[in-house]
Amino acid sequence: MKFDISYTFDALPRLFEGALVTLQISLLGIALSLCLATGLTLVREATGWTWAHRMLAVYISFIRGTPLLVQIFLIFYVSPVIGLDIGPFLAGILAITLNSAAFVVEILRGGLASVPKGQFEAARALGLNGWVLWGKVILPQTFIASVPALVNEYTQVLKATALLSTITIVELMRVSQQIYTRNYHPVEVLTGTFLMYFVMCFAVSRAAAQLETRMKRRQA
Amino acid sequence: MSRDAKFLELIEITTKFDTLTALDKVSLTVAKGEVVCIIGPSGCGKSTLLRTVNWLAPPNAGTVRLEGQSVGQAPERRQTGRGIRALNTFRARMGMVFQQFNTWPHLTALENVTRAQVVVLGRSAAEAAERARAALCDVGLADKIDDWPEMLSGGQKQRLAIARALAMDPSLMLLDEPTSALDPELVSGVLAVLKSLAEKGMTMLIVTHELGFAAQVADRVVFMEAGRIVEEGPTSQDLHAPKTERLKDFLAKLTATQMPSAMAQKVVAHDPI
Ligand SMILES: Nc1ncnc2c1ncn2[C@@H]1O[C@H](COP(=O)(O)OP(=O)(O)O)[C@@H](O)[C@H]1O
Ligand SMILES: [Mg+2]
Numbered sequence: 001m002k003f004d005i006s007y008t009f010d011a012l013p014r015l016f017e018g019a020l021v022t023l024q025i026s027l028l029g030i031a032l033s034l035c036l037a038t039g040l041t042l043v044r045e046a047t048g049w050t051w052a053h054r055m056l057a058v059y060i061s062f063i064r065g066t067p068l069l070v071q072i073f074l075i076f077y078v079s080p081v082i083g084l085d086i087g088p089f090l091a092g093i094l095a096i097t098l099n100s101a102a103f104v105v106e107i108l109r110g111g112l113a114s115v116p117k118g119q120f121e122a123a124r125a126l127g128l129n130g131w132v133l134w135g136k137v138i139l140p141q142t143f144i145a146s147v148p149a150l151v152n153e154y155t156q157v158l159k160a161t162a163l164l165s166t167i168t169i170v171e172l173m174r175v176s177q178q179i180y181t182r183n184y185h186p187v188e189v190l191t192g193t194f195l196m197y198f199v200m201c202f203a204v205s206r207a208a209a210q211l212e213t214r215m216k217r218r219q220a
Numbered sequence: 221m222s223r224d225a226k227f228l229e230l231i232e233i234t235t236k237f238d239t240l241t242a243l244d245k246v247s248l249t250v251a252k253g254e255v256v257c258i259i260g261p262s263g264c265g266k267s268t269l270l271r272t273v274n275w276l277a278p279p280n281a282g283t284v285r286l287e288g289q290s291v292g293q294a295p296e297r298r299q300t301g302r303g304i305r306a307l308n309t310f311r312a313r314m315g316m317v318f319q320q321f322n323t324w325p326h327l328t329a330l331e332n333v334t335r336a337q338v339v340v341l342g343r344s345a346a347e348a349a350e351r352a353r354a355a356l357c358d359v360g361l362a363d364k365i366d367d368w369p370e371m372l373s374g375g376q377k378q379r380l381a382i383a384r385a386l387a388m389d390p391s392l393m394l395l396d397e398p399t400s401a402l403d404p405e406l407v408s409g410v411l412a413v414l415k416s417l418a419e420k421g422m423t424m425l426i427v428t429h430e431l432g433f434a435a436q437v438a439d440r441v442v443f444m445e446a447g448r449i450v451e452e453g454p455t456s457q458d459l460h461a462p463k464t465e466r467l468k469d470f471l472a473k474l475t476a477t478q479m480p481s482a483m484a485q486k487v488v489a490h491d492p493i
Contacts, residue, residue, distance in 0.1 A: 122322035125274055125315075126388065127308035137333060140326045165337035202309070 007188035011179050015189075017174030019196045025171060026158040029096035033149070033157070036097060037104035040140065044105070045112060046134060056105070058180040063102035071095050074211050076167045100157050107153060111146030112138070146213065151208035155201045162197070172196055222286055223288060226425060227252040229241040229393060231265050231314040233282035234294075235447075242268045243279065244447040250392075253421045257434040260444035261470065268425040269444070270394045271427065274314045275307055286310060286392070312340045315385025319397040321377040329356060329380050330365045333387045341388065348387075355383040359413050376404030379413055385415075393417065428472060434444075442449070443467045 063071070079086050079094075086094070106200040115138055123129075123137045124183050142149075165174035176193040180186040228250040235243040242265045248255040250256055254411040259264050271277035273284055275292040291310045292298065298307045298424050309492075324332050333352035337343045343351070356365055359379035369377055378398055385393060398414065399407040425464045428434060432456065434441060441458035443451040443466075451458060462468045480490060 047277060057375045116320070116322070118318055118320050118322035119324065121271075122316070122324070122384075123336075124276060125311055125347065125394075126384070127312035127340040128336055129304055129308060136339075137324055141324075164457055 004185065004188060008192045009172040009184060011176070011189045012181075014122050014175055014179060015172060015192050015196055018170065018172035019200065021170060021175075022161050022172040023200065025093065025096070025161050025164065025169070026154070028093055029100060029161070030154045030157050032097040033100035033104050034091070036101040037108055038104050039103065041108045041112065041142075042134060044109075046130075051201065060102045061104060063099055068095070068099050068160055071099055072163055072167060074105075084182065086166075088169050089169045092161075092167055092169050096157060096160065096164070099154060099160070103153055103156075104150065107146050107149040108142055110149065111142040111144075114145045115141045147208065147212060147215070151205060155204055158200060158204070159197060222357045224252040225249070227287060228273065228284075228425075229253070229283075229285040229488065230269070230272065231283045232283070233269070233279045235268055235272065235277060235279040236252055240409070243272065245282075246449055247450065248452075250425065250429075251345050251421060254439045255418045255422075255424045255426065255437050256442060257438040258425065258427045258442045258444060259429065259431075259434070259470070259474075260450075264444045265447040266337070266418065267396050270316075270396050270425060270427060273392075273394055274311050274316060276316075293470045308340060309327050310335070312388050313391050315382075315388060315390035316391045317378070317385055317393065317395040317398050318441065319400050321369075321374070321381045321401070323372075323377050323380050323384070325369050327369075328365070329361060329367050329369065329372070329383075330367065331386045332380060336384070337387055342467065351387050354381070355387040356380075358386065358416075360409065367413055374402045374405060375409045378410050382410070382413055389455075391423065393422055393424045393426075395428070397427050397429070399428070399430060429478065431459060431474060433477070441469065445470075450486070 042057055043049065044056055072092065075095045076088060076097075079091055084178065119141065120133070120135060121168060123133045146189040161171055162173040164171055165177060168174070169177075176189050182188040183189070226249055228248075230246060230248040233243050233246045234241070246265070248256075248269075249253050258269065266328065268277050269280050272282075273291070275284065275298065278292060278297050279294045281294045283293045286487050290312075291314055292307065296303070298304050323454055328336065328395060330352055333355055334345070334348040337348035337351060338345060341348075349456075353362070353365065357363055359382050360381060361376060361379055364372060364376060364380075369380060372380060376402075382398075392407050393412065402410065405451055407430070411430065413422070414426070415433070426438070428432075438455045440452065443458065443462075443464075451462060452465075453465045456469065457463075459471065463472060
């Protein structure tokens with residue numbers, strides 16, 4: 001069978017629509033994951049709730065110690081059983097969020113470690129504490145220090161959403177499957193899919209590199 | 221004694237880190253408007269003593285009082301609730317300046333100075349900005365208002381940190397080796413700011429190794445060693461006629477290492493006797 005690039009071109013409009021869904025899901029996933037991970041980081045660093053710290057450690061090791069695909073299936077199939085009829089889209093978002101948050105918590109731990117202890121002391125000495133200390137002084141610096149690792153995590157999430165095709169979410173990967181099961185030209189169609197994923201990830205990491213240099217210049 | 225004489229009281233402060241006794245029943249009273257310099261070898265507990273005053277380092281035993289009110293009384297820690305709010309009110313009245321500046325790198329110079337005013341003192345954004353401009357002016361940073369701290373030199377960062385503390389209109393300043401992390405040529409700018417503060421009557425506790433500066437501004441010098449106050453007295457006496465051998469040795473070592481001739485001259489020049 002010869003490679004006929006016209007099949008790639010024919011598929012592009014629909015692949016593009018699929019890519020938009022992929023972008024939306026991944027952005028939603030990383031945003032929710034960042035919120036969740038920030039909350040968990042605060043619990044871990046700013047509270048003395050040892051039981052919560054232990055549960056967090058268990059959560060992180062479960063997530064990191066099992067395949068994402070299994071996590072997606074588990075949430076997708078288990079949620080109706082326990083009376084939660086959330087559908088594939090929400091199940092997918094939930095799986096991606098819970099998975100990514102475990103990694104983002106570790107990223108934020110690294111970012112936080114780079115904030116000198118003196119930053120806390122200066123804030124406390126001025127009478128700041130609690131929400132203001134964390135929200136206005138510590139977390140902004142933690143996020144800034146974590147930007148490179150967070151961008152990397154986002155590209156991981158973006159690629160991982162391809163797994164959501166297995167629970168019938170019509171994102172980029174699912175769209176390409178739909179096309180090539182009809183026209184029997186998987187190579188041409190998947191080439192388009194391949195390029196779509198690559199362009200998205202490439203654009204994200206380029207934008208991040210630009211952002212980083214701009215942040216560095218501000219502090220030069 | 222009048223209330224002004226007992227402006228700040230540290231009473232029998234004992235602080236332990238595991239088996240190490242960083243402060244051993246240290247008591248110190250500072251009068252309103254007094255400038256007290258704390259000197260002593262590295263690791264003798266100077267920073268810990270300063271951090272006890274605003275309860276950043278809660279001691280294992282002892283009491284701190286500011287104008288007769290208890291800032292903290294060991295073993296209370298005040299990490300939550302009403303206790304921490306009361307403590308924050310005290311902390312807002314004590315400006316602290318650190319060796320490593322600890323300016324906030326993600327905020328501009330102006331924002332560094334306004335943040336705590338708005339949150340702790342409840343000033344409006346406009347009031348806070350006005351006070352911040354005045355404070356930045358006082359420390360000679362009027363033209364750096366919108367700069368990021370990372371664009372400033374060490375001396376400028378330290379003056380920014382001083383402005384941040386001053387904008388809270390504190391009744392007491394705590395300075396922990398404010399010039400030790402600075403290149404020699406940047407030291408004088410910071411010392412000039414502190415000197416003018418002293419002249420305006422600010423009560424200050426300063427940990428410093430700048431003997432010439434201490435001779436000029438300090439009313440009293442406190443010499444610490446191994447978690448204890450070994451000698452304390454009027455500046456001229458402590459620096460020129462130390463009573464203990466230990467202080468004599470310490471001063472000799474210090475003047476030998478730090479610009480020996482200039483230092484000796486300065487000290488002599490300001491000797492009132
Ligand atoms: N947070 C801490 N944990 C353990 N030991 C400490 C801590 N802070 C200070 N120390 C110890 O207490 C002693 C006094 O320290 P410090 O007050 O910083 O001395 P100085 O400021 O005079 O150099 C030192 O031996 C130091 O190692
Ligand atoms: Mg020290």
